[in-house]
């Protein structure tokens with residue numbers, strides 16, 4: 001079996017130092033077989049991209065210092081986004097942001113990440129390198145290192161380019177107890193910014209949808225914003241969620257269900273970029289159902305809503321933060337919205353896949 | 360949401376609503392049918408029902424192409440997809456429509472049938488070109504707006520002499536459906552109490568407003584052709600109220616932005632070139648409706664999947680508890696169905712009206728079901 005590499009050192013007296021062909025090379029099954037080729041893939045692509053002291057120990061696991069006090073938070077998420085590269089990000093950065101955000105929604109400080117890559121045979125090494133570096137940059141920017149990882153290569157057709165699973169741990173400070181079941185009638189619902197950007201950015205880059213838009217994904221790590229929110233509203237914060245798949249509508253319904261309350265929101269209060277609104281019109285989508293990767297909602301005691309919104313607006317990722325509604329007593333746990341026209345409607349989960357309008 | 364669009368101005372809408380309330384005669388009820396599912400969706404999504412006085416009521420019509428497709432045709436499509444040589448291209452909305460015995464395209468796909476979701480006829484055409492070894496069939500549905508694009512695809516296919524592309528044609532006609540509603544058994548018994556129609560602007564962009572003249576002439580019902588923005592809908596309702604108050608029954612055009620009496624002659628000619636009227640076609644709810652659908656002309660028979668694959672449609676009965684038929688004829692409302700929200704939800708639809716976002720049941724469940732509960736609580740009910 002040949003490995004797609006080039007010889008860069010032809011001196012016969014020393015062991016051959018072979019470098020991956022990052023320009024034209026492709027991932028082969030041997031790159032996942034545990035042999036020298038795999039070691040090289042890790043040495044040439046992943047190690048420099050993630051570069052940190054824990055990884056540099058070259059062990060099958062990372063031994064990490066124990067945080068003092070508080071509770072440990074752990075989460076894991078699989079990433080299968082298509083296309084792998086989209087306006088405003090790629091699967092590498094998304095796999096960092098998504099997992100960091102899942103941890104941050106508990107009010108925790110994210111500490112460490114793991115990354116497990118499933119790569120399809122034939123995947124260009126250049127793209128793999130780009131994705132790994134993007135993941136490394138995102139993790140450095142977030143200050144949350146990838147401390148352990150794994151790569152597997154599967155036969156052509158058994159995966160779609162690259163799938164990534166990241167797990168993360170963080171620590172939540174004593175006294176903070178954020179949970180989806182804590183919304184009570186009267187609490188304020190706060191949204192951090194405009195909705196639908198990520199979903200529209202993804203859809204605009206799918207080949208069979210021929211529309212062009214300047215919209216880029218909002219993919220971002222939210223733990224900095226969360227830290228400011230915790231500082232401003234502390235124990236008065238009831239819960240936080242990031243409205244990813246299913247959009248704001250799904251997230252609000254989850255909260256209503258878990259807490260056993262209804263939620264009323266005002267359409268006027270929810271920011272939607274005009275380009276996103278226009279694209280949604282074209283595709284027959286409701287921005288409320290479209291995914292976000294850099295937004296959050298918080299439920300907070302009404303008395304602390306203003307302070308919370310002020311703190312959020314002072315952070316670059318919360319400039320458009322606003323109270324969009326309130327939790328109410330409702331045995332049906334409906335999420336209801338007053339439309340811009342003054343009428344009422346339900347805001348529901350999306351049934352099936354979001355599909356374009358046909359007539 | 361902060362839409363910048365002038366046609367969505369809430370204050371303007373409330374102004375029109377106030378005018379409707381002021382002009383509507385409290386001594387009578389106004390019952391208007393919005394023919395098109397797009398209007399049903401707009402009314403539900405923007406909560407327009409809340410802006411209307413209680414005596415101005417909107418009845419949902421049969422203008423949702425997914426909803427009116429009879430079970431027999433869904434079975435046909437599934438049968439096509441089961442042919443290992445065939446790649447069936449379909450709009451996503453059709454994936455979950457129940458066929459006989461709980462079958463659906465979605466389930467067929469899970470069992471390995473080659474079914475691909477496309478966004479337009481041209482996507483299907485591109486697949487046919489890229490994969491010459493596959494028999495690519497496009498599951499064509501829709502009213503007069505979607506027919507010209509299908510004709511364009513056929514034109515291209517003919518020019519490129521594609522032999523592996525065909526159409527499973529289910530294109531239907533709006534005016535025939537209105538006539539069917541006005542002449543149904545229920546109408547003869549006086550149970551269809553309609554005071555006018557809101558007609559779809561996009562259909563009239565193609566066919567114009569002239570084809571609706573019969574509605575006012577023969578049945579004495581006003582028609583207003585309306586755009587799909589919520590403000591358009593509100594304005595068309597006001598125009599209908601005024602016609603009723605004045606004792607007039609004419610075809611009016613709210614959507615002067617794009618609609619003319621004669622429509623788009625070029626599009627009509629293109630459709631004419633490829634399609635001809637079927638003597639009769641089965642609609643869900645309306646049954647066999649004469650001269651209400653199109654098929655490919657004899658000259659283009661090689662593009663007609665029904666002929667190419669020797670399809671024979673077997674009519675199949677709807678779930679007896681499902682009221683889609685009566686709802687599509689405008690004599691029942693979704694909440695009159697016993698299955699609504701209990702057995703039948705968008706996640707597990709029993710009838711086609713619960714599948715498409717333009718279907719009455721789906722629109723009412725997704726956006727308006729809080730009203731059903733509010734009514735139940737207050738003991739009041741707006742019955743059909």
Ligand code: SF4
Nearest residue numbers: 682683696703710720
């Ligand atoms: S609720 Fe379901 S079963 Fe009842 S009429 Fe509507 S689609 Fe049919």
